[in-house]
Amino acid sequence: MIQDPDTVHVRYMVDDVGAAVSFYTTQLGFTLLTNFEPAFADVKRGNLRLLLSGPSSSAGRPMPDGRQPGPGGWNRLHLLVDDIEAEVARLHGAGVRFRNDVIAGPGGQQILLEDPSGNPIELFQPAGRWRSAPATAATAGPDGETTP
Amino acid sequence: MPADPLDALRLPIVPVEPRPELAAALLRRLQQVDQSERRTTPTIRYFVHDMAAAIEFYCQHLGFEEEVRSGSVFAMLYRGDLRLLLSVPGTHRGGHALPDGTLPTPGGWNRILIQVADLDSTVESLRRVGVQFRDDRPAGIGVRHVLLEDPSGNPIELFEPAGGYHERSR
Numbered sequence A: 001m002i003q004d005p006d007t008v009h010v011r012y013m014v015d016d017v018g019a020a021v022s023f024y025t026t027q028l029g030f031t032l033l034t035n036f037e038p039a040f041a042d043v044k045r046g047n048l049r050l051l052l053s054g055p056s057s058s059a060g061r062p063m064p065d066g067r068q069p070g071p072g073g074w075n076r077l078h079l080l081v082d083d084i085e086a087e088v089a090r091l092h093g094a095g096v097r098f099r100n101d102v103i104a105g106p107g108g109q110q111i112l113l114e115d116p117s118g119n120p121i122e123l124f125q126p127a128g129r130w131r132s133a134p135a136t137a138a139t140a141g142p143d144g145e146t147t148p
Numbered sequence B: 001m002p003a004d005p006l007d008a009l010r011l012p013i014v015p016v017e018p019r020p021e022l023a024a025a026l027l028r029r030l031q032q033v034d035q036s037e038r039r040t041t042p043t044i045r046y047f048v049h050d051m052a053a054a055i056e057f058y059c060q061h062l063g064f065e066e067e068v069r070s071g072s073v074f075a076m077l078y079r080g081d082l083r084l085l086l087s088v089p090g091t092h093r094g095g096h097a098l099p100d101g102t103l104p105t106p107g108g109w110n111r112i113l114i115q116v117a118d119l120d121s122t123v124e125s126l127r128r129v130g131v132q133f134r135d136d137r138p139a140g141i142g143v144r145h146v147l148l149e150d151p152s153g154n155p156i157e158l159f160e161p162a163g164g165y166h167e168r169s170r
Helices: A017-027 A084-093 B005-009 B020-037 B051-061 B119-128
Strands: A008-013 A031-036 A040-045 A048-053 A076-080 A103-105 A108-114 A120-126 B043-047 B065-070 B074-079 B082-087 B111-115 B132-139 B143-149 B155-161
Touching: A017 A031, A017 A040, A017 A048, A084 A108, A084 A120, B051 B065, B051 B074, B051 B082, B119 B132, B119 B143, B119 B155
Parallel strands: A008 A048, A076 A120, B043 B082, B111 B155
Antiparallel strands: A008 B111, A031 A040, A040 A048, A076 B043, A103 A108, A108 A120, B065 B074, B074 B082, B132 B143, B143 B155
């Protein structure tokens, strides 16, 4: 068993595992770890591991009260980019759907796009140099932006 | 004159390869190394209705640490390498209203995963303090996992590696 304690795991429900793998690896810089289409695949970006679970995966089974898991909602990955305008232009060109336009604030710019199943992904370009280490309270605004 | 004993420690002088192609190749390689080793903190944003209740829940029950709080509408928590942004939806700044007025809501099925050593005892102790579970029947392939909810109804998955669990090293 190989385990990396630094890995952060996030699960997204998807309608089509193959389309999701293609989207995340082609458009957002993830690399494929394992692919058990049509049930499940996982991809990674840095030390983020994104689990993509289809309807036939163990995570796709109904809850005890009958509720059926599915894609969508508003909770999302927050991906840092160096040049949000360039990323948006590139993704627009590839036919990716967006929920809004770029919103600019004092801490940076952000936009919300969707994967092929309609799951949200937030791109964020900080105004200053982003620090991956915890920032101090005095430097963070209400959008989660931090500046040095 | 006797040889300087330090000469034995000095590195030989090697002439620098003068070709510009080498410099360009070297630069490319350095840039690639820089990119592949660049790491950002994995970050996810959850929407919550009650910031104080959310912070208390994540910090007291799930081992998060409060890093930043901005009024009652935004907080940044850390748990190891995971950064969790909590936002209260609304028309205020940082409320993430869409241009057509649509407001984000908590809930859905996309979630962070937290690895635990003993799933059954963790579920038991969380249940004892009143945590709500969407599904407390451990299931999975290579792992056992359950799904609980924060006070706003956002899902959080707990998992325990089982036989056959494999994670590729970085």
